[in-house]
Amino acid sequence: xxxxxxxxxxxxxxxxxxxxxxxxxxxxxxxxxxxxxxxxxxxxxxxxxxxxxxxxxxxxxxxxxxxxxxxxxxxxxxxxxxxxxxxxxxxxxxxxxxxxxxxxxxxxxxxxxxxxxxxxxxxxx
Numbered sequence: 001x002x003x004x005x006x007x008x009x010x011x012x013x014x015x016x017x018x019x020x021x022x023x024x025x026x027x028x029x030x031x032x033x034x035x036x037x038x039x040x041x042x043x044x045x046x047x048x049x050x051x052x053x054x055x056x057x058x059x060x061x062x063x064x065x066x067x068x069x070x071x072x073x074x075x076x077x078x079x080x081x082x083x084x085x086x087x088x089x090x091x092x093x094x095x096x097x098x099x100x101x102x103x104x105x106x107x108x109x110x111x112x113x114x115x116x117x118x119x120x121x122x123x124x125x
Contacts (some may be wrong), residue, residue: 001068001069001084002070002090002120003066003069004067005066005120006011006067006122008033008060008061008062008063008080009059009124009125010123010124011059011123012035012060012067012103012122013057013121014029014047014058015054015055015120016053016116016117017101017117018114019049019050019053019117020106020114020115022115024050024073024074025048025049025071025115026046026048026049026071026072026081026116027047027069027071027116028044028069028070028083029044029046029068029069029117030044030045031060032066033058033061033065035058035060035061036061037056037057038056041061044089046072049116067073069120070084070099070109071088071090071102071116073116075107082107085106086107087121088105088107089111089113090102090104091103091104091113095119097121099120100119101117101118101119102117102118102119103117
């Protein structure tokens with residue numbers, strides 16, 4: 001899981017770099033404030049790689065403060081959105097342009113951190 005300070009009026013951008021073939025993969029962003037993407041506002045936003053393969057821009061509204069970022073998946077086992085399970089995790093790399101690359105693992109005995117790889121950047125107001 002990653003945690004970032006995000007001011008009201010900021011834009012959090014997600015760009016998918018690669019997605020593993022095993023299951024549906026995505027990124028969940030949550031806060032106590034309000035996040036907006038594609039005209040939908042909520043405190044939790046999920047971007048699925050199969051629905052938005054290029055990623056998307058999330059707008060921070062109403063006293064956001066900190067946001068939590070983690071990978072999610074749907075294994076098609078009837079559990080719906082899964083996350084933060086045994087052997088799941090992410091490796092985070094700070095990039096020269098100020099963005100972060102997240103290499104994520106979902107579940108399995110041999111974690112390789114290629115389930116979903118995405119870049120995240122924050123543009124503060």
